[in-house]
Amino acid sequence: MDILEIARKGIEKIKGKIEQADIFVERRKSISLKWEKSTLKQVEVHYDEGISVRAFHKGGRGFACSSPLREENIDKVVEEAVSLAKAAQPDPDFKSLPSPGEGKKVKGLYDEKITLLSPADLARWGEEIIEGAKRIDEEAVVSGGISAGSVEYALANTEGVEVEDSQTGIYASVMVVLQKDGEVASYYDFDEARNLKDFHPIDIGEKACLQAREFFGAKQAPTGTYPVVFSYLMSPGIIGAIAGAANAEDIQRKRSFLVGKKGEKIAWEGLSVQDLPLIEGGMSSASFDGEGVPHKELNFIEEGVLMTYFHNSYTANKVEEENTGHAARFSYRGGVGISPTNLQIKLGDWTLEEMIQDMKRGLLVLSVGVQPNMASGDVSGPIDFGFMIEDGEKAYPLKNTMLGFNLLDLLKNIDAVSKDYREEPGVKMPALRVKNLRVGGGENG
Amino acid sequence: MEWLVEEAKSKGCSFSEARFVRRTSSYIRAQDGRIEELSQRELAGVGIRVIIDGAWGFASTASLTKKDLSASLEEAIASAKVLRNKVEDKAEVVEMKSCTAKKELHCKISPEDVAPEDKAKRVSEWEREARSLDPQRIQNTVASLSDVLREEIVCNSFGVKVESKLIHTLATVFVAASEGNVRQSASERRGGAKGYELLEEFNPEDFSLKAANKALSLLSASPPPAGTFPAILDPEVVGLFVHEALGHNAEADAVWSGQSIIKEKKGEEIAAPCVSIVDDATIEGAFGFYFFDSEGTPAKRNVIIENGILVDYLYNLETAKKMNAQPSGNARAESYESPPIVRMSNTFMCPGDWTFEEMLQEMKNGVYLKGGRWGYVFPERGQFTFNVEEAYLVKDGELKEHLRDVSMSGMTLETLQKIRGVSKDFRLSSPGYCGKGGQTAFVDNGGPFVFVAKITVGGRR
Numbered sequence: 001m002d003i004l005e006i007a008r009k010g011i012e013k014i015k016g017k018i019e020q021a022d023i024f025v026e027r028r029k030s031i032s033l034k035w036e037k038s039t040l041k042q043v044e045v046h047y048d049e050g051i052s053v054r055a056f057h058k059g060g061r062g063f064a065c066s067s068p069l070r071e072e073n074i075d076k077v078v079e080e081a082v083s084l085a086k087a088a089q090p091d092p093d094f095k096s097l098p099s100p101g102e103g104k105k106v107k108g109l110y111d112e113k114i115t116l117l118s119p120a121d122l123a124r125w126g127e128e129i130i131e132g133a134k135r136i137d138e139e140a141v142v143s144g145g146i147s148a149g150s151v152e153y154a155l156a157n158t159e160g161v162e163v164e165d166s167q168t169g170i171y172a173s174v175m176v177v178l179q180k181d182g183e184v185a186s187y188y189d190f191d192e193a194r195n196l197k198d199f200h201p202i203d204i205g206e207k208a209c210l211q212a213r214e215f216f217g218a219k220q221a222p223t224g225t226y227p228v229v230f231s232y233l234m235s236p237g238i239i240g241a242i243a244g245a246a247n248a249e250d251i252q253r254k255r256s257f258l259v260g261k262k263g264e265k266i267a268w269e270g271l272s273v274q275d276l277p278l279i280e281g282g283m284s285s286a287s288f289d290g291e292g293v294p295h296k297e298l299n300f301i302e303e304g305v306l307m308t309y310f311h312n313s314y315t316a317n318k319v320e321e322e323n324t325g326h327a328a329r330f331s332y333r334g335g336v337g338i339s340p341t342n343l344q345i346k347l348g349d350w351t352l353e354e355m356i357q358d359m360k361r362g363l364l365v366l367s368v369g370v371q372p373n374m375a376s377g378d379v380s381g382p383i384d385f386g387f388m389i390e391d392g393e394k395a396y397p398l399k400n401t402m403l404g405f406n407l408l409d410l411l412k413n414i415d416a417v418s419k420d421y422r423e424e425p426g427v428k429m430p431a432l433r434v435k436n437l438r439v440g441g442g443e444n445g
Numbered sequence: 446m447e448w449l450v451e452e453a454k455s456k457g458c459s460f461s462e463a464r465f466v467r468r469t470s471s472y473i474r475a476q477d478g479r480i481e482e483l484s485q486r487e488l489a490g491v492g493i494r495v496i497i498d499g500a501w502g503f504a505s506t507a508s509l510t511k512k513d514l515s516a517s518l519e520e521a522i523a524s525a526k527v528l529r530n531k532v533e534d535k536a537e538v539v540e541m542k543s544c545t546a547k548k549e550l551h552c553k554i555s556p557e558d559v560a561p562e563d564k565a566k567r568v569s570e571w572e573r574e575a576r577s578l579d580p581q582r583i584q585n586t587v588a589s590l591s592d593v594l595r596e597e598i599v600c601n602s603f604g605v606k607v608e609s610k611l612i613h614t615l616a617t618v619f620v621a622a623s624e625g626n627v628r629q630s631a632s633e634r635r636g637g638a639k640g641y642e643l644l645e646e647f648n649p650e651d652f653s654l655k656a657a658n659k660a661l662s663l664l665s666a667s668p669p670p671a672g673t674f675p676a677i678l679d680p681e682v683v684g685l686f687v688h689e690a691l692g693h694n695a696e697a698d699a700v701w702s703g704q705s706i707i708k709e710k711k712g713e714e715i716a717a718p719c720v721s722i723v724d725d726a727t728i729e730g731a732f733g734f735y736f737f738d739s740e741g742t743p744a745k746r747n748v749i750i751e752n753g754i755l756v757d758y759l760y761n762l763e764t765a766k767k768m769n770a771q772p773s774g775n776a777r778a779e780s781y782e783s784p785p786i787v788r789m790s791n792t793f794m795c796p797g798d799w800t801f802e803e804m805l806q807e808m809k810n811g812v813y814l815k816g817g818r819w820g821y822v823f824p825e826r827g828q829f830t831f832n833v834e835e836a837y838l839v840k841d842g843e844l845k846e847h848l849r850d851v852s853m854s855g856m857t858l859e860t861l862q863k864i865r866g867v868s869k870d871f872r873l874s875s876p877g878y879c880g881k882g883g884q885t886a887f888v889d890n891g892g893p894f895v896f897v898a899k900i901t902v903g904g905r906r
Binding site: 036037038039040041042043044045046047048049050060061062063064065066067068073080081083084085087088089091118119120123127141143175177184185186220223253254255256257259333335369371373374375376378379380381382384399400401402403404438439440441442 | 476480484487488501506507508509513520521527584629672673704830853903
């Protein structure tokens with residue numbers, strides 16, 4: 001049966017039993033291939049389908065989900081959600097689910113060619129990725145995988161929202177481990193796309209291997225304070241952590257370090273970030289959010305000023321602000337949260353190479369564990385992959401070296417954004433330079 | 446289920462396995478004075494795994510019609526056939542003895558017998574207790590209670606058919622507090638492979654009030670210094686270390702694929718002699734308990750390190766065959782959608798003969814790290830990182846300055862060798878979910894207090 005029809009029928013069944021509800025129906029198919037120890041290992045084929053119901057009684061919420069999509073399961077989840085909502089406490093902050101709205105259809109999110117990929121197609125890519133790494137170093141141990149899939153989903157609610165969409169995606173990643181004289185060096189790379197035309201994974205094995213070779217001879221940096229350049233792949237992690245803290249739910253619950261910061265200057269005036277959900281073929285693009293609200297573009301940080309928090313219908317109604325359309329629903333199995341989409345940093349006027357050359361003594365960080373304490377914004381994480389820079393050149397790779405900073409301090413201490421970048425569908429990732437950060441390593445330097 | 450295995454045999458599979466999993470769960474969350482979510486989930490399906498000419502194929506489906514199950518089997522077979530001439534490391538498994546078994550965890554209070562309203566009342570109490578401790582400074586409190594009933598049937602071409610039913614219950618509380626510009630949070634969790642009798646095993650002082658007190662006390666704590674220090678790790682941090690830093694390296698799939706720092710070290714002294722580390726899925730009531738793994742092998746107690754010597758790894762059927770070992774009962778799959786992979790269960794360091802006080806006196810100056818928040822590891826490089834909930838600077842053998850937002854990092858083998866002392870006190874009290882290969886597994890970990898000569902701390906001063 002057509003999935004929107006299933007959602008519609010569910011809404012008909014629930015009307016009269018409860019004040020408001022929404023129903024999400026999903027079918028998902030994927031194929032994946034894993035490689036390990038430099039040889040193809042296993043193909044997996046998955047099919048999943050299911051339905052979830054959110055029901056609201058005096059604002060109290062009940063949620064139920066079930067698979068497979070059988071008639072009796074649909075009746076069951078409707079009944080369960082209604083009875084759970086009635087057992088929940090009333091919530092006066094809940095005003096209403098969204099009403100239908102007009103939005104723009106995002107192009108390039110579905111490519112039939114991806115749905116037609118066979119295990120043999122994935123195996124060909126897998127072999128080429130492994131061979132790429134082996135061409136650089138015959139002894140390279142290569143692991144990783146590639147997965148391709150499609151999802152069709154539909155959402156209907158008691159207020160008249162009825163939306164449906166289909167999306168495809170393909171993702172490959174590789175980890176290369178090298179050994180030399182008892183020392184181990186490693187690195188990773190990836191490629192992702194919604195359309196086959198944007199997917200170019202062949203060279204990721206070679207690139208990861210070339211980068212891994214640079215990590216032999218790693219040393220601990222001396223403890224001290226250094227300027228730090230965060231390379232391309234780091235900027236989404238840093239900006240993503242800031243955007244995560246701008247989740248209106250966390251703001252309203254007063255557990256984010258961005259509480260009370262809206263409208264304030266939180267970063268260097270050269271930093272601007274937009275949330276762009278409508279980019280054609282973007283990895284985080286979609287025409288509407290997880291509650292069926294049409295997406296639109298948004299200025300998140302403008303010249304250092306925090307312009308907005310990210311809302312879903314509940315958080316927006318609670319404080320009577322405009323719903324920014326950031327309800328996130330990743331599968332029928334989960335509820336509705338809040339998430340930004342494609343976060344784009346405004347490009348600057350340096351190149352990454354110029355940032356490095358300009359550095360007397362500092363660090364180049366390719367990857368650091370940015371898992372902040374969301375209440376305080378404090379980060380204390382290891383430099384997973386990085387280099388000590390001396391006189392504008394890489395002096396040695398780093399090991400057992402940690403960064404400690406507060407995200408708000410870091411934002412104010414950024415003093416350059418690069419004009420060059422790494423691009424994945426929907427986002428250009430520039431490098432960022434930060435004036436001074438505290439580094440925990442060996443004896444004080 | 447058996448018919449799928451028979452059909453696979455008739456189509457030339459040298460090994461086949463059909464696994465049905467149904468997971469029924471309920472979840473209740475109270476936040477800031479209100480029950481805000483009651484949810485119920487039921488997911489079921491079948492995963493089919495085959496070997497043809499040394500190649501694996503796997504397919505899963507949520508549709509349980511005979512037609513769709515047959516189609517899934519065909520997909521698994523077709524996938525294996527694509528790889529059969531391309532796989533260099535041929536798939537093979539240890540032969541199992543034919544057996545039929547059925548085990549069910551009998552709990553004292555079944556979650557199914559407790560009304561949602563009663564569950565909600567209990568969760569509201571925890572949330573209220575935490576909030577009422579200091580309504581001025583406590584900004585956000587969340588309490589939750591979840592239970593998961595997991596039914597699994599494993600059938601394979603060796604004539605194995607095992608069925609098991611498990612219940613896991615988990616209670617959590619989270620508290621965020623603020624004062625001036627300082628914001629801090631803390632949490633507590635209690636869980637086990639048991640029913641709602643779990644809730645009778647702790648009181649507010651030990652749970653909701655403990656989290657609230659911790660969040661409040663962190664408001665006046667200082668950021669940590671940066672550098673390398675001697676350290677005492679509490680049982681939760683030790684649990685994080687044995688699981689993340691050592692345990693993942695002991696998983697035989699990592700060893701076999703060349704991504705473990707302890708490959709080819711069996712029989713070698715890789716840790717200080719006071720160190721023994723065990724993975725034990727048979728501890729009744731512990732969060733990582735199970736009867737059979739997802740390949741049908743009975744759960745076991747497996748010694749990884751004994752008195753500093755690496756004794757053995759953790760295996761599934763495939764790695765046991767390839768590494769000439771016995772399956773250790775560590776093949777686990779999150780659901781029907783995932784093939785079983787090598788996982789830990791309840792992993793811990795065994796107790797020693799020191800007291801905490803003796804460690805403080807011996808260390809004199811350093812840091813005391815308490816409460817594991819999160820951790821991750823690069824197994825192939827042997828580098829680990831943990832974030833801890835709180836810490837103290839130790840000066841002249843006494844706990845002095847309280848520290849917040851502390852992460853530590855080190856090299857696993859170096860750290861294992863630098864362990865100077867292991868305490869008598871022991872706790873296995875970190876119920877949680879371990880992620881690997883896109884799957885999560887119920888695990889617990891813990892140990893004694895441990896004194897380490899050197900650890901790197903990421904600080905802001």
